[in-house]
Amino acid sequence: MSDRASVEPSTAHLTSTSEQGSFCAARCTCGWRGPARRARSLARDDATGHEAAAGAA
Structure with a gap:
């Protein structure tokens, strides 16, 4: 048995600037x-x- 929880990749597009x-x-x-x-x-x-283009797809 594994202690790690299964994690699904997020489909949300979260943007930031650097x-x-x-x-x-x-x-x-x-x-x-x-x-x-x-x-x-x-x-x-x-x-x-x-974000707009990803939301429209």
Whole structure:
């Protein structure tokens, strides 16, 4: 008997942004990564677009 609980992968697309020097990139729990942007607002727009596209699929 195993003590580990079975874990199903999440189908939700949870995005966040991360800064790398003077660049910011959007990332998702599904593995998607947006392009590096100098403007945080553009990285957030990329994340929003990814969530919308994933929800429509």
